[in-house]
Amino acid sequence: MTIYMDNAATTKISKNVLDEMFNVLEFEYGNPSSIYTIAQSSKKKIENSRRKIAKALNAKPKEIFFTSCGSESDNWALKGIANSYKNKGKHIITTKIEHHAILHTTEFLESLGYEITYLNVDEDGFISTKELENSIREDTILISVMFANNEVGTIEPIEEIAEIAKKHDILFHVDAVQALGNIKIDLLELDVDLMSFSAHKIHGPKGIGVLYIKEGTKITPLIHGGAQEREKRAGTENTAYIVAMGVAMEDAVKNLEENKNYSIKLRDELINNLLKIEGVHLNGPRNNRLPGNVNISIDNIKASEVLMFLDLKDICASSASACTSGSLEPSHVLLAMGKDEESARNCIRLTLNNENTMEEVDIVSNEIKNIVEHLRNK
Numbered sequence: 001m002t003i004y005m006d007n008a009a010t011t012k013i014s015k016n017v018l019d020e021m022f023n024v025l026e027f028e029y030g031n032p033s034s035i036y037t038i039a040q041s042s043k044k045k046i047e048n049s050r051r052k053i054a055k056a057l058n059a060k061p062k063e064i065f066f067t068s069c070g071s072e073s074d075n076w077a078l079k080g081i082a083n084s085y086k087n088k089g090k091h092i093i094t095t096k097i098e099h100h101a102i103l104h105t106t107e108f109l110e111s112l113g114y115e116i117t118y119l120n121v122d123e124d125g126f127i128s129t130k131e132l133e134n135s136i137r138e139d140t141i142l143i144s145v146m147f148a149n150n151e152v153g154t155i156e157p158i159e160e161i162a163e164i165a166k167k168h169d170i171l172f173h174v175d176a177v178q179a180l181g182n183i184k185i186d187l188l189e190l191d192v193d194l195m196s197f198s199a200h201k202i203h204g205p206k207g208i209g210v211l212y213i214k215e216g217t218k219i220t221p222l223i224h225g226g227a228q229e230r231e232k233r234a235g236t237e238n239t240a241y242i243v244a245m246g247v248a249m250e251d252a253v254k255n256l257e258e259n260k261n262y263s264i265k266l267r268d269e270l271i272n273n274l275l276k277i278e279g280v281h282l283n284g285p286r287n288n289r290l291p292g293n294v295n296i297s298i299d300n301i302k303a304s305e306v307l308m309f310l311d312l313k314d315i316c317a318s319s320a321s322a323c324t325s326g327s328l329e330p331s332h333v334l335l336a337m338g339k340d341e342e343s344a345r346n347c348i349r350l351t352l353n354n355e356n357t358m359e360e361v362d363i364v365s366n367e368i369k370n371i372v373e374h375l376r377n378k
Contacts, residue, residue, distance in 0.1 A: 003315045003360045007201075007292060008150055008178060008351035013244075014203040020247045021205065024240040032237050033228065042239045049246030053210060056253040057195075059187045065211045065229050066242050070177035070198035071101035072222070073211040076233075077173045077194045078105045080219035081142050082114055085171070089139025095119040095127055096336035097154075098146055099175055103332075119145075123338050124285040125154030133164050142171045147179035147195075151320050151333040151349060152284030153293025155183065162191050171217065177201055177209075181252035182260060182290050193217050197249075199241070204248030208241035259354040263291035266352045266361050270294050273365035277372055283334060283347055292352035297339070301375055303346040309371045315364055317350045 004012070030039035032046055047061070054061040067073045082092065094106055096118045106116045117135045119127045127145065143165050148155045158174060165172035173194040176185060181202035187195065195212040199205055213219055213232075225234030252259075271294055274280050279299030298306070303319040310317055320331040330344035350364065 001314065003313075003356075003364060005350040005352055005356065005360070005364060006316045006318045007353045007356075008290075008349065009318055010200045010206065011203045011353060012355065013200075013205055014248065014251065016251060017204055017244045017247050021240045021244045024243045028239055028243075032239060033226065042237075045239055046237055046242050049242050052246040053249045056249045057185055057187045057212065058189070059212055060215060062230070063187075063212055063215055065213055065233055066237065066245075067209040067211050067233065068207055068238075069209045070099075070175070070196050070201075071209075073196035073198070073209045074099065074101040074175055075105050076211055076219070076222040077196060078102065078109065078142070078144060080222060081171055081173070081194070081217075082109050082112075083220040084218040085141040089137070089141045090114040091117070091137050091140045092142045092144065093117045093119065093132065093135050093140060094144045095121060095146070095156075097121055097125055097149055097151075097333040098144070099150055099177070102144055102146070102175060121154075121336050125149055125152050125333065125337050126285070126288075127156060127161075129157060129160050129164060132161065133168075136164075136168050136170065140168070140170050142173060144173040144175070146175040146177075147185075148176075148183065148290050149284070149333060150178045151331060151347070152295045152337070153178075153290035154284050155179070155288045155290065158190060158192070165193075166191060178290060180249075181256065182263070182292070184256060187212060187214075194219075199245040199248050202248045202252040204245050205241050208238060208245045210245065255354070260291045262354055263352055263356075266356055266358060267292050267294055269358065270350065270352070270361045270365060273361070274368060277369050279372075281343070283337070283339070283343075290351075292356075294350045294352070295347055296350075297334075297343040297347050298372060301346065301372055303348050305375055306348055306368065306371050309374075310364075310367060313367055315367060317348060317364075319347055320349065 028042045030042045032043040050061045050064045054064050121127055145156055171193040174192050175196045177198045180197050193214045197210040199208045221232050223234045281297050283295040330341045334344035
């Protein structure tokens with residue numbers, strides 16, 4: 001029996017979502033941009049999904065734009081705003097612990113002459129809002145801070161950051177890919193300008209995402225071509241996946257509190273069990289972290305060896321982000337948090353959700369304990 005504890009990398013697609021997807025793939029095959037009846041039926045499916053997602057986020061349907069993934073949404077947010085507001089300034093503020101979809105995009109923008117300020121974080125991964133405010137300049141056009149970190153689960157003070165951005169008349173983008181389905185997101189209350197989402201973190205399919213763009217925000221398209229998405233994102237719409245994301249989003253919001261509380265219970269039990277093992281250290285805060293996120297380092301133990309033994313037991317876990325799991329480089333997140341290179345290179349991330357069980361938590365805890373004892377005695 002496989003025990004899956006890598007839900008931050010991706011989640012299992014739900015049967016509810018699959019049923020809707022297959023129905024659309026089989027029967028709604030018309031191109032939504034065409035004018036005949038079956039095409040307009042596809043178009044209606046897309047707009048219905050847009051309304052579902054807008055309702056789930058407390059946004060307007062015209063503020064919801066479909067993309068291929070969270071990385072595209074992040075790229076579009078930064079490149080689109082940078083180009084649209086370049087006459088106002090070329091300074092952008094972000095953090096040292098962002099997903100590489102942000103960090104590699106800011107590196108690209110630096111090559112075009114933009115200046116980027118990378119905010120520090122404390123030992124638990126939290127930014128300082130004082131440092132943020134002190135970093136603002138007259139030519140600052142955008143602040144981009146992730147809602148919750150994908151590696152250590154730290155939940156940043158998004159409401160406070162939004163207030164600072166508004167006070168200084170600066171646009172604010174939030175990468176909410178990991179937060180979606182784990183934290184209540186009310187865009188009317190948060191008052192952010194752009195927010196990125198991805199379906200495959202909430203039991204939807206890979207290959208579909210959303211960029212929320214607040215009404216009135218100027219942004220240059222990332223993809224040019226046709227007039228889809230109100231001329232902001234060209235390309236024939238992926239009707240089945242768009243419908244699937246609407247279903248996944250609706251289900252995630254409907255069951256959010258129940259799933260969150262259940263995941264926290266599992267998470268805390270797993271953390272308590274693992275901290276009983278000699279030399280195990282928790283990375284990130286005990287509180288204000290994602291409900292299902294557990295990230296540990298183990299003294300004098302290589303994460304790659306632990307993960308290999310877990311895999312032999314059919315237990316799925318990871319080291320750092322899935323997007324960098326093939327890299328031998330230490331986690332940039334843990335380095336920014338002040339960890340040494342060995343700890344940053346040898347972290348183990350276990351991420352749970354509503355499909356995990358307390359029995360699985362006990363099994364994984366015991367397996368890690370046995371693996372650590374074996375590696376220390378070999």
